[in-house]
């Protein structure tokens with residue numbers, strides 16, 4: 298089983314809109330993410346990076362072709378299966394998307410509690426440990442409003458990683474951050490991912506991140522135009 | 529509270545945290561729910577007191593069957609009944625006794641205030657028709673122009689009422705006659721009159737010279753012990769040739785009167801509408817708060833959806849919020865409602881009180897309707913599309 302790829306995409310096409318406005322966004326995309334890999338998806342604006350991410354993340358229905366996530370075919374899968382799969386993913390968005398009414402640790406607890414049956418005390422413990430790993434052990438009870446941009450994004454990283462997801466999907470997680478915070482966040486993702494054997498798919502424009510990638514895929518106008526292996 | 533909700537829902541009390549995060553809005557929402565509760569309490573209080581006031585005079589008498597004119601919707605309303613029907617009814621072997629009941633309003637000019645006394649004229653020789661507490665004084669009415677007065681009547685000072693005894697009677701002028709109050713009983717002001725008075729049928733007829741002993745307002749009948757009331761009513765309906773007459777059990781007569789007050793009389797209808805409006809106000813307020821709250825947290829909800837939280841989780845949050853609003857809004861509503869009813873009761877001398885039944889009804893209604901508006905508000909959640917987050 299371990300040699301099975303986490304993500305296996307074959308002949309993926311995707312369209313937006315309908316009728317005359319119908320427009321193809323992805324053309325015959327193929328991609329394989331081995332377990333534990335750290336892959337960066339690059340490409341100009343509008344090339345389809347986010348579309349790929351939302352399809353892999355079970356946030357959009359697969360229209361044509363095949364996306365296998367942890368061995369499960371997503372095309373034609375029902376809503377319950379998709380919700381169940383999402384519980385095993387970690388999402389990091391461009392905006393941190395933390396809940397303003399919840400403290401840092403409560404936000405991270407939400408990443409644990411999505412799976413039923415986790416006792417409160419255990420969830421809090423795991424959340425505190427995750428926040429410790431991202432260097433926020435002294436900010437557990439801060440509301441997002443009282444954290445800096447970089448700190449908020451690190452809480453989001455902790456939230457994504459706390460449930461030990463098989464796959465982390467990150468869409469330009471550093472876009473809103475200054476240079477130092479951006480490098481911090483990516484290093485964290487890379488290091489924690491490696492420690493836990495998590496697979497990461499990260500979308501970015503940011504050249505500073507490239508040297509941390511195992512593989513770099515480049516999309517242009519909905520087609521994969523280059524695959525660069527660095528291992 | 530936070531702990532309690534965490535126990536209850538088995539997760540972080542997100543609804544509670546969300547509501548209390550915006551303190552101003554939370555306070556306004558609670559005030560709104562409390563206000564709606566007060567509205568409902570006051571209207572329910574008025575409804576209850578109207579019911580109590582309507583049923584009160586029925587408690588002065590006891591009978592099995594009451595015969596009234598077809599248009600006599602209430603004790604003091606409608607035409608009268610020919611006494612001949614009582615005589616006919618007495619021919620039935622199960623009917624033991626009959627009473628002519630006269631009802632009229634006697635104004636008592638007390639200088640500053642006029643008191644309107646709903647006055648009942650009865651034959652003092654028939655104590656079987658009179659409620660147990662009143663029978664001892666009944667013989668006093670045999671004297672012409674004697675009266676038993678309502679000591680709780682509006683406008684009658686309590687110390688003045690308390691002094692009334694056969695040895696120290698209270699004489700007063702009414703309908704150009706001098707009446708002598710020899711004893712008192714507990715009635716109370718209602719919506720139709722300020723109090724009650726009992727006199728003999730003879731005294732009644734001299735107070736109302738236009739009335740005739742052959743045409744009382746109602747006929748009360750008592751059956752022999754163990755008699756079947758519905759069967760007797762059915763027989764009497766066959767016996768009485770005037771089909772417009774109302775022949776029904778005494779209890780049904782009271783219930784009909786109450787239904788008439790609540791559904792046909794403007795006051796009753798207004799109170800009913802008041803309750804409805806209170807419920808609607810509460811529903812709208814809770815819906816507004818919850819749907820605004822959902823709209824404000826679309827991004828967060830979409831994030832939770834992306835993380836793998838299902839529809840039940842979101843319904844749970846909104847129901848949690850509804851529960852919090854219902855619960856915390858109810859308590860001040862109860863306190864203020866009780867205070868207002870007590871105050872109104874003092875000013876109007878109507879029997880206005882907060883009853884446990886009212887409190888429980890309004891509490892269940894508040895939580896139920898809050899949950900209902902919560903469920904309506906979650907429909908907006910469908911718009912939280914996690915695909916839009918990237």
Ligand SMILES: Nc1ncnc2c1ncn2[C@@H]1O[C@H](COP(=O)(O)OP(=O)(O)OP(=O)(O)O)[C@@H](O)[C@H]1O
Nearest residue numbers: 313314321322340341342343344345346347348349
């Ligand atoms: N919801 C949508 N409805 C219609 N068209 C869409 C939608 N989302 C994306 N598209 C179109 O699909 C194409 C790919 O969009 P996508 O968001 O995947 O690009 P991207 O590579 O993420 O760009 P960026 O770097 O600007 O985020 C674009 O032409 C875009 O206009």
Ligand SMILES: [Mg+2]
Nearest residue numbers: 346347348918
């Ligand atoms: Mg994008």
